[in-house]
Amino acid sequence: MNKLPKLILWFLILLFIQAFIFDPILLGIPYVPFVYVLLLIFLPNNWPSWVVLLVGFFIGFCVDFIFFSGGIHTAACTMIAFSRPLLIRAVFSETMAPENLRVDQESFRSLLRYTTLVVLVHHFVVFVFVVGNMSRIGWFLNAWLTNSLLTILGVAFILLLTQNSRR
Amino acid sequence: MQKLLNSILRNRTLLLFLLLFCLSLQFIVKNHDYQQSSFIAFNNDLSSSFFKVRHKFTSYIKRQKHNEQLVAENQFLLSQLITKNNQIFLLDSIPFDVIPAEVIRNSIQLKHNYITLNKGEKDGVKKEMGVITATGVVGIVNNRNAQTSGVISLLNKSLRVNAKIKKSNHFGSLYWNGESPNTMVLSDVPLAAKVTIGDTIVTGGMSAIFPAEIPLGVISATEVPINDNYYNLRVSLFQDMTNISQVYLVHFPSAGIIKEMINDNE
Numbered sequence: 001m002n003k004l005p006k007l008i009l010w011f012l013i014l015l016f017i018q019a020f021i022f023d024p025i026l027l028g029i030p031y032v033p034f035v036y037v038l039l040l041i042f043l044p045n046n047w048p049s050w051v052v053l054l055v056g057f058f059i060g061f062c063v064d065f066i067f068f069s070g071g072i073h074t075a076a077c078t079m080i081a082f083s084r085p086l087l088i089r090a091v092f093s094e095t096m097a098p099e100n101l102r103v104d105q106e107s108f109r110s111l112l113r114y115t116t117l118v119v120l121v122h123h124f125v126v127f128v129f130v131v132g133n134m135s136r137i138g139w140f141l142n143a144w145l146t147n148s149l150l151t152i153l154g155v156a157f158i159l160l161l162t163q164n165s166r167r
Numbered sequence: 168m169q170k171l172l173n174s175i176l177r178n179r180t181l182l183l184f185l186l187l188f189c190l191s192l193q194f195i196v197k198n199h200d201y202q203q204s205s206f207i208a209f210n211n212d213l214s215s216s217f218f219k220v221r222h223k224f225t226s227y228i229k230r231q232k233h234n235e236q237l238v239a240e241n242q243f244l245l246s247q248l249i250t251k252n253n254q255i256f257l258l259d260s261i262p263f264d265v266i267p268a269e270v271i272r273n274s275i276q277l278k279h280n281y282i283t284l285n286k287g288e289k290d291g292v293k294k295e296m297g298v299i300t301a302t303g304v305v306g307i308v309n310n311r312n313a314q315t316s317g318v319i320s321l322l323n324k325s326l327r328v329n330a331k332i333k334k335s336n337h338f339g340s341l342y343w344n345g346e347s348p349n350t351m352v353l354s355d356v357p358l359a360a361k362v363t364i365g366d367t368i369v370t371g372g373m374s375a376i377f378p379a380e381i382p383l384g385v386i387s388a389t390e391v392p393i394n395d396n397y398y399n400l401r402v403s404l405f406q407d408m409t410n411i412s413q414v415y416l417v418h419f420p421s422a423g424i425i426k427e428m429i430n431d432n433e
Contacts, residue, residue: 049180070197071192075188078187
């Protein structure tokens with residue numbers, strides 16, 4: 001648990017970036033990277049799963065609060081927090097126990113694969129609720145994939161920047 | 168009972184997930200309709216201070232853009248105003264042209280002060296253009312190169328600006344006596360004029376440089392030199408000459424014709 005202060009710092013920094021820089025209304029563009037997803041990746045894997053669920057819920061709630069998006073990010077973050085063990089097993093070796101994954105010890109390449117999967121799932125949930133209607137599938141796919149790409153780029157950029165300090 | 172408890176305990180993560188997910192779905196459904204959005208109402212109460220801070224932050228970032236917009240608006244309004252006030256001088260009905268510029272160097276300590284502007288020949292600056300702000304006259308363009316232009320400041324003892332008392336239309340000549348940078352002297356106003364302290368002084372428009380009716384300042388003191396038929400009026404300026412940043416260059420559309428006429432008459 002000695003990582004808690006660091007995690008809280010990350011929480012504040014990423015939410016600040018999300019609120020003050022990557023806001024679609026502020027920037028006036030429809031696509032922005034949701035870099036706060038990185039928080040869900042940084043959550044320690046040895047925490048009890050119910051704690052992770054509650055923390056994920058809380059993170060999503062904060063983002064909804066910033067974007068006035070009323071529950072969409074909460075749902076997506078809760079989903080990620082729940083399905084994290086599955087995602088970890090899917091990306092890293094089948095035999096690896098999810099609680100043994102240490103984000104700060106993994107190579108950039110495997111982290112990126114993991115991030116990509118998390119972002120795709122997260123954004124899928126977000127944009128299912130944003131679009132809300134499967135008859136607008138083109139719009140959905142466009143929003144989902146474009147935003148995912150931007151988020152992955154943003155997260156990869158932050159991961160690269162902080163590569164040394166995270167170790 | 169024991170079995171039920173056991174299965175709940177075993178699946179507590181799943182149950183918690185379902186609970187939280189349903190909660191967020193509830194948020195989504197409840198806030199689907201903007202009109203009955205309880206989330207936004209809740210947000211408004213709780214987070215107005217957060218959004219105030221955010222607004223301050225973003226408006227700081229966007230201030231450059233806002234400033235540019237305001238300058239463009241002022242440019243438009245100023246040219247409209249000047250054109251309206253000076254219909255009489257518009258010999259060929261071309262409206263007054265106003266060029267916004269910024270002061271990059273200004274001096275006030277000398278007896279002959281000069282100002283440098285960040286607009287030059289390529290922006291359409293010509294010699295002897297008047298330099299004004301919304302609250303007064305700044306100077307006259309003296310020389311210019313492609314990028315910048317030099318302006319004889321109003322705080323230059325060799326500059327005289329034609330001015331008049333707004334109320335009575337008595338003309339005089341406004342100049343700086345080299346004392347306070349906020350006070351000028353309006354001379355050559357005949358004693359016949361009724362002068363009271365606090366009267367507004369505006370440009371006279373008797374030259375092809377400054378359009379008429381640009382506010383300059385108010386009379387702060389009157390004096391009559393011995394054996395003279397003219398007042399020496401102290402004028403305190405509206406425009407703080409020590410603190411100018413945004414100025415506008417005015418192009419008098421029929422400057423050439425007016426000058427020719429003046430020369431012919433003389």
